[in-house]
Amino acid sequence: MSSDLPLSLPPPDPGVRGRDGRAQGQLEVEMQNLEEEKNRVIKEAFIRAESEMKAVHENLAGVRMNLLSLQPALRTLTCDYNSLKRQVQDFPFMLDKAITEAKQEICQVISDVSSTNQELLRKYKREMNLRKKCHNELVRLKGNIRVFCRVRPVSQEEQDSAADAKTMLSFDSDDDAVLYLANKGKMMTFELDKVFPPQATQQEVFQEVQSLVTSCIDGFNVCIFAYGQTGSGKTYTMEGIPDNPGINQRALRLLFSEVTEKAPDWDYKISVSMVEIYNETLRNLLGDNPSDKLDIKMNPDGSGQLYVPGLSEFTVQSPEDINRVFELGHMNRATACTNLNEHSSRSHALLIITVSGFNSATGNRTQGKLNLVDLAGSERIGKSGAEGSRLREAQCINKSLSALGDVINALRGKHSHVPFRNSRLTYLLQDSLNGDSKTLMMVQVSPLPGNMSESVCSLKFAQRVRSVELSASSSSSRRHENSSTSSSPTHDSIELDSPPVTPAPLPLSRASSAGSTLSSTSRTPSSSRRRSQSQLSTGRLKLTA
Numbered sequence: 001m002s003s004d005l006p007l008s009l010p011p012p013d014p015g016v017r018g019r020d021g022r023a024q025g026q027l028e029v030e031m032q033n034l035e036e037e038k039n040r041v042i043k044e045a046f047i048r049a050e051s052e053m054k055a056v057h058e059n060l061a062g063v064r065m066n067l068l069s070l071q072p073a074l075r076t077l078t079c080d081y082n083s084l085k086r087q088v089q090d091f092p093f094m095l096d097k098a099i100t101e102a103k104q105e106i107c108q109v110i111s112d113v114s115s116t117n118q119e120l121l122r123k124y125k126r127e128m129n130l131r132k133k134c135h136n137e138l139v140r141l142k143g144n145i146r147v148f149c150r151v152r153p154v155s156q157e158e159q160d161s162a163a164d165a166k167t168m169l170s171f172d173s174d175d176d177a178v179l180y181l182a183n184k185g186k187m188m189t190f191e192l193d194k195v196f197p198p199q200a201t202q203q204e205v206f207q208e209v210q211s212l213v214t215s216c217i218d219g220f221n222v223c224i225f226a227y228g229q230t231g232s233g234k235t236y237t238m239e240g241i242p243d244n245p246g247i248n249q250r251a252l253r254l255l256f257s258e259v260t261e262k263a264p265d266w267d268y269k270i271s272v273s274m275v276e277i278y279n280e281t282l283r284n285l286l287g288d289n290p291s292d293k294l295d296i297k298m299n300p301d302g303s304g305q306l307y308v309p310g311l312s313e314f315t316v317q318s319p320e321d322i323n324r325v326f327e328l329g330h331m332n333r334a335t336a337c338t339n340l341n342e343h344s345s346r347s348h349a350l351l352i353i354t355v356s357g358f359n360s361a362t363g364n365r366t367q368g369k370l371n372l373v374d375l376a377g378s379e380r381i382g383k384s385g386a387e388g389s390r391l392r393e394a395q396c397i398n399k400s401l402s403a404l405g406d407v408i409n410a411l412r413g414k415h416s417h418v419p420f421r422n423s424r425l426t427y428l429l430q431d432s433l434n435g436d437s438k439t440l441m442m443v444q445v446s447p448l449p450g451n452m453s454e455s456v457c458s459l460k461f462a463q464r465v466r467s468v469e470l471s472a473s474s475s476s477s478r479r480h481e482n483s484s485t486s487s488s489p490t491h492d493s494i495e496l497d498s499p500p501v502t503p504a505p506l507p508l509s510r511a512s513s514a515g516s517t518l519s520s521t522s523r524t525p526s527s528s529r530r531r532s533q534s535q536l537s538t539g540r541l542k543l544t545a
């Protein structure tokens, strides 16, 4: 590149011309250097600018590329934005629509659930009715009145006097409804619904009665009687001992566990009364004054039901409540007499449990009553010439046990008249013995040789109670065999007499008229097949008077 700098200087003088010529030369050199320097700098700047320009171009190309690639994304974003904008604008309408649809769906589901519920309720009611019918049918087949026998074990103190006990009483290993009794050289056969040998436990006994117990939850009235002479084990079977309770306590515990299981649908109330009947007088064992006499009256509500004005009733809600009620009953029973053991042998003790249920879903109500009765000793005191108060006691016991036998006889024979009013006991239990109620007679037998004649009487009473229904059903074909040999099991005829408590000799002629004859070959099936399963457990409720 050339320099075009304008230089106009005046002509120098000769002296000066030499110096100036050098200076000019120097200047020109410097200018030449500067010119070159300028050109070099310009060239470098040009080269730098060119490379920077190139880099900028390259960047620009990259940015262009990026822009090109971002364009579709931008378009998509724009689209999305527009769509979202539209959605946001439409949202209130969509929300309204969705809410309306959801409401319709919920209404539909509710109506579906409601109709399913109605259907289930209908089926539930039908099943309940069916269950009740089946239960009734089962009970009808088994007989509304059943008779069990329990032989108590020989105690330690009795071991010496009971050496012959084992040979006198024997059991059938193939049939748990039969008991053999060797008496005066003859082998008598007693066929009942179930026989418990001495080794039977409280639990085994309860297992056989628990279906009766639970049927009161379904509204049935049930009576369980312990019958037998003094010391034969009635109280042991019904009350038991503290660490091995009997039917009373086990029944209440089972009822608690059963109603607790049904709790979501059913609301149950279990209430308890305790009554003693001594010399035909009714006493309230849970009342403030147990020596007050109670009366049985017709309910003024016109229902035709009997009721006992002033009878205390406790609502029990837990096993602890049960214990407190039993303690109170025992205490009141003990305070009302001088010798509790003697007194309890001569009075009937009744534990009356009422189970009332309400099903809030169906509106159904049920009420069942379970009467657990420890009867007075059935021995024939009158025969031994008792006098005074003992005679009166014996007469009262005889009267009520005879009345009970007559009532059961009339019920099983389906007589048009049932003599409930002949004793306080049967009158009080009238509602629970009548209709489709269920009764179990647990006949207690002592294994001691000294008690043999009373054992025979008790078993004959048991046989009589049981045979009435047998004679009314298909058992009329049954026959019995007699033999006077004692070497092999032979059978004495079983006469149908009144309860063995009656002091006067009993009318044997009724045996043949009822036609109850027995044979060891026509026994009912083993009752082990009839057992139903249920377990004990506890509930938690509150004690109220």
Ligand SMILES: Nc1ncnc2c1ncn2[C@@H]1O[C@H](COP(=O)(O)OP(=O)(O)OP(=O)(O)O)[C@@H](O)[C@H]1O
Pocket (backbone or CB within 6 Å): 151, 152, 153, 198, 228, 229, 230, 231, 232, 233, 234, 235, 236, 237, 341, 344, 345, 346, 376, 377, 444
């Ligand atoms: N199955 C049994 N196992 C063990 N001991 C028993 C059994 N049955 C009865 N006993 C005992 O035999 C005795 C008499 O029984 P219990 O008092 O129950 O007779 P009871 O028939 O109720 O007499 P009472 O008429 O005097 O009330 C008691 O000591 C009792 O503990």
